[in-house]
Every structure is written in C-alpha cells, then in structure tokens.
Amino acid sequence: MKPVKIGVLGLGTVGGGTVNVLRRNADEIARRAGREIQVVRAFARDLNRSRICDTTGIGLTDDPYSIVNDPEIEIVAELIGGTGIARDLVLKALDNGKHVVTANKALIALHGNEIFAKARAQGLMVAFEAAVAGGIPIIKAVREGLAGNTIEWVAGIINGTCNYILTEMWEKGRDFPDVLQEAQALGYAEADPTFDVEGIDAAHKLTILASIAFGIPLQFDKVYIEGISGITRLDVAYAQALGYRIKLLGIARRTPAGVELRVHPTLIPERRLIANVNGVMNAVLVKGDAVGPTLFYGAGADPTGSSVVADLVDVVRMLTSDPDNRVPHLAFQPGSIADIPVLPASEMQTAYYLRLSAEDKPGVLADVTRILADHRISIEAIIQKEALADESHLPVILLTHKLKEKELNEALARIEALSTINGPVKRIRVETLG
C-alpha cells in the first residue's frame, strides 16, 4: 500500500523529535499502522539553522501555507506551538481536507471548540495526545480507557519545569531563584519562564483534561492559577517536617456545587506515589468511581514526539484498516507478526541475590568468592549476618552483577559442593529497571 504523506509544521524540539522517531522506528511503525508514514515536506522559520533531525528527502520550506495547501499531503502535524499562526494553519488544513495532529496545548485549550467543530463538519480527524503530559498517553487513557467511569477528580504534575525546580528545592534545600537560574542554564526552563513557573502551561493542559474527564466545554478562562514563584525552601522544609512534599498540581474535581479547576502548589502526603514523581517527570492521577485511583507516569517534554507519532498511527489506522479491526488485536498488523526467538531461562541475563548458609568459621567466604571469581562473576555487595545463638551456620548474602543463568548455575554447583556450605543456595533475580 502507498505510504501516507505527512507535512510537518515546525522543526524545533517537538517537530525534530517527531521526525527522528518516524525515521528511527519506520519499520516498527509501518508494522503497526499497516502503511508507511512518510514526511514529505516540513516548515521551518529559518531554513539555514542546524537541526536535531536529519531532513534528507524532506522538502523544507519557510512558507507554512504551502504545506497546508499542498494537495499531496494527507495529514498535517502542527508542531509550531502558540495561538498565533498555528490556529490559522490548522483551520486552513481542515478547510483543505487534511487530517491534523497537534501537540499544541494552548491552541486546544483556547480554540479547541472551534477547531473540533470544523473537523466534524469536514469529516476529518484532529488528534492532540501530545498536548498533555508529553509521551504519556493520558488523553487516550481518559477518553477511551476509563470510558466506563464517572470520573471524580484528576490531579496532575503536568509541568516538568516546575517539577524539576521543586524537586531541586526539596532535595538540595535550595531556594527558588537559584534553582530557576540553573534550570534555565540546563534548558529545562525558558529565558522567559513565566508560562511555566506561573502555572499557565499547566492550566492549558488542565483545561483539556477537565473537558475529557467531565464532558464540559474547554474553558481556560475559568481556571484558578497560582504558580510556584512564591514557594521558599523553608516551606519545602516545613512541609517535609509534617510528612508532605510540595508539587505544582493541576486539579479538576467534580463537587455537588460545580467543577473545581485549579493549578497551584500543593502539599501532598509523602507516602503517595505521585508525591515521589521527581525531576522533569510528569504524572496524572485519575480517580474514577469504577477503577479507583489510577496513575499514569512518564516524561513530559522530550518524548512528546512519541505521542505525535502515536496520533499519526491512529489516523493512518483509521484511513487504512477494516474499521472493525482498526487497531490490530496484537498491536501489529496480522501479516507483520515477527518470528523472534524466545530465549530459554539459561540464556537470560540478570543480576542475582544469593543467600548461602555457611559454617561459622574462617575461610568460608574466601572459598565462595574465589569460586565466583573463577567464573568471572563480579560481586556488588556482601552482607554477612551473625549466627543466632543456637545455630552453627550463618547467612551470607551476595549481590552479583548481571550474568547469564547458565554461568551462575556452574558456579553455584561448585559452591553447593563445599563442605562448609549448608544446603542449596537461595537465588532471587535482581532488576534495576533503570
């Protein structure tokens, strides 16, 4: 089947990231979508700037209208941001019969009602997963995955800049202006940080989340917004003394009187999972009446391209597939199931926790570590416990580095054969999940 032709508006962090993902994972994506996705043209303001993506084979232009007017292009990915030219381009693309994918939270929060009405009138798709919480598929989760629930509330860490700043303040006892300056130097905060630190960006995203959670119109102007610039390291420390962490949350809550929409710094009990979402990471906690509390966690910024591409795949599946099997049962098209071998346990690699019961006399540990060294098994940690009063054996716990199970088996057979070792060695696998 012919490739689907895409035009990309904007080649900055999100646009460049999207092009990179589409190139790197072209095969994997075509196996899922049922068709190849090809970026044929892209708009960039400055054609001579260096880019984070390879633009070979992509027709670059500094005229974005030439893309939304190009009859060859089926889907426009609007990755410029802001509510200026982006709104006009999206509406023009729809007028011209093109499906639209966008990462633009301000555009959707402020002009979504208008854009969606036009898309419906035209029978076209507008997808905006990337507008909220970057790579986390939270729009899909709320809009489809939790469709059986009456959603009671949503609370999200949806601005990575603020979460980075608050995490640094908490971990290092530093003050806001100091951390902000560093965040700007590291590229985690803009030169003008107002949008992020004063909560406006979070409020755009909250506006969208609230609409899809409760079925209410997009109404950004009714969000109560308070940023983090007034938080001091003393507040962070006192909150900690009381058992809390401070996070900038976007909260949408249904109450009998109406809906609360608010963005503000919030003390959260430290035992909550969401209180432990640190650095630039994002997380959204959704409370549904059927599902209970459910959390979606991931990176909010760089991986936005991941969500843009997921939306592209959604659109392509819709354009291409038998409607009843729009999404293939096993994610990949039936003809694209791969015959990758599944490894036997002996070939699997993990680190190991080993517990030995050793005679309480000198030299035993030396024997054990020598055998491990013979088999080139490195040890990361050893704990040797004192024997209890009534026992002649003491437990020795070892953590190994990663190795194949069959290599471990050989070493353990020798260790278990030692007269000073009592019974079989207990083993549990270790994964750092890093």
Place this chain on the structure above:
Amino acid sequence: MKPVKIGVLGLGTVGGGTVNVLRRNADEIARRAGREIQVVRAFARDLNRSRICDTTGIGLTDDPYSIVNDPEIEIVAELIGGTGIARDLVLKALDNGKHVVTANKALIALHGNEIFAKARAQGLMVAFEAAVAGGIPIIKAVREGLAGNTIEWVAGIINGTCNYILTEMWEKGRDFPDVLQEAQALGYAEADPTFDVEGIDAAHKLTILASIAFGIPLQFDKVYIEGISGITRLDVAYAQALGYRIKLLGIARRTPAGVELRVHPTLIPERRLIANVNGVMNAVLVKGDAVGPTLFYGAGADPTGSSVVADLVDVVRMLTSDPDNRVPHLAFQPGSIADIPVLPASEMQTAYYLRLSAEDKPGVLADVTRILADHRISIEAIIQKEALADESHLPVILLTHKLKEKELNEALARIEALSTINGPVKRIRVETLG
C-alpha cells in the same frame, strides 16, 4: 438511537461488577458512547445464588449457548474465565456474527491466535483490555498510545494476590504461609492459590503484553515461570538491608539474541516508583525508545469491570459513529457536553498549610488559635520553630482541615491584623489525594 443489546456470560466478581458499572454510570456511558448500552440477558451457572449486582430487567439463563445464539444480541461479554466452555462460547459468538469483549487472560494467552483469526475473517471486534491489569488501560496504552516506539522492555506487577502477600511480608516481617492463609481468609487469594502464587496468572498476562509490545505471536508455553512460595521473610529483610524490595514481576525484554519472557520474584531498587506499588495494586512499567520509562498504575482486581465497559464503549463507538470521529474529541459526544458551573476560587475546598511570622512572646499562638476557632477552622498540626539568634519573630506553621477559601480569608484577615503577627500569612493548599 436504539440501545445496543449486550449479553453477559458470567455474573461473578467481574460480570457482576460490569453490570453494576453499566447501571450506575448509564448516563455518563451513553454520553460517551453515543448510544445506551443495555444488558438484556445474562448467563449464570446457578440461577438462585445471591448476586453482587441488581439483575432487574435482565433475562437470566443457565444456558450460555442461548445467549451466543440469540439474534437480538450484538455484543457478548465473556466473563466466565478459564479455557473450557469460554473458548467454545467465544468462537460460537463470532460464528453468529457477534462482537466479543472478554476479561479472560488464560483464553487470550492460550487461544488468542485462533480467536483473532476468526474475528478478522468475520469482520468482527474482539476486545480484551480487562484481561491484563484489571482497570488499568494498559493494552490500549501499549497498542495505541506508545505506537511510535520501539519497545525495549515491559516489567509489570500484574498479580494482586502476590503483591499483597509480598507487601505484608515486607511491612510486617511475616512469613509466606502465614500471610497466604490470611489472604485466603480476606478473599485476596483463592482456596487453591497455585495459579496466583506460582506465577501462572502473571504469565498469562505477560504473554499478552509481550505480543502487543513486540509484535510476536502469543506463546505462553515459552514463558519462564517462578512463583513466590519460596520467598522467606529473611530474604525480604536482607533485600531491604541492601536497599531493595522484592516483587513478583512479569518481564518481557528484547535482546539481540531474542526475547526474554519471564515471571519471577525480583529485587528492585527501593527508589524506583514501581518498588513502591503495594498491596493488591498493579503497575506496568514500559520502556520505549522514544517515550523513555512510563508507568501505568492502578487496581488489578475489583475494577476489572471498568475495563470491560471501556471495551464495550469502544465497540459501540465503532458501530455507531462517523468513523473519522469515532472517539469524540472531548471524550463525550458533541451533543452531550454538560453545562456544569466552574466554581470560583473562594468556593473551592481544600486543607491549608499556613506559615505565620509571629513575635516571640507568650500568648501569640493563643490569639491565633482563638481566631481560627472563632471561624470554626480546625487545626490538624502546628509546628513552632525557634527564632534564629538575630530575629525577633519565629515561624509558626499550621495545617488546617478542609474548608472553603472564603472562610479562610476572613480568619486570615483578622490574624494578619494582630500586632504580634509580622506581614501576610503564607498559604499553600494541601490535598491528601486519598
């Protein structure tokens, strides 16, 4: 538009829960799906048993074939479980032109390839979100939300019984047989716990996750499986001493040599979010090349009905909607957007952290607490710090119970007017997110 007629097979925990969710949220679900979803008939083995759901208006039968053969029924929800009669019923339902929604992980893991082939041949839908991780929409997240990624690995806490047992062993220093017995008494473990504690249930779910992550066939027989019955409280304690928690993980990992599919107890560094998923909760951590690590957390057992209903909504949206707007932009059908008022900040209710700068002399705290009492504001905690050497004022931190902001404003105006209080009172909202 006419309601969609559903037949439910099985009225146990999942089936009864599904009927409850469909009844309780009927309006909300119809606003999302575009049509009412009506359970017209249900199968139960014993018609006289008491049920967790109201069956008024549902035609009960002890003959499941009468449901899959009923020409009036459009969608069959298979919630019996197991691979005996369930397989035959699902295949019959497809033969008879009915879409199928199922929560049956064993059925999909063992017979999914056969069932999907028949569904495709018939042009019918088979949805199985509820088969993995209960209410967490992990199938949708991986199959659609992360469709742009090459998925590197998936690691999941996907058996609530095992996670409950390991959490109790860790929190209370108890041993496996002891906790298992209690879990059985509480209904968290079956009378025959083998399926759960020996990892078979987790392996069924892992089989499905691996297929949708990597695009490989379902191959349950190649999963390496090890349960938790050999874990002792000593292992849990030693792991903790080394900075780890022990969890039963299902892991699917892509390596250059092939795919690893394994279920086993695993030491995880305690600083990882997934190491802090406790009790009966489930979580799946997915590492994609574009998105990085992303975690999906929620309840695995009781809320399974949430996912069954989400699948029903998916099918109904497909049957009913304009294909290009199958899922409404704002989750609810355009004609069903509600005009719920958004509350002003003064009407919002939260608890508060208050920081006052108070003169270091007797009676100040009494004045403050009297004013709060006058306004019926209860205090949950107070911290009073010593003044620094060069300061005449000391910080007083108060945590209030929940109240409306306007009530707080009145009290704070009086407190700020006290001559012994220096400057405005700092306030930060508190949410327990419980």
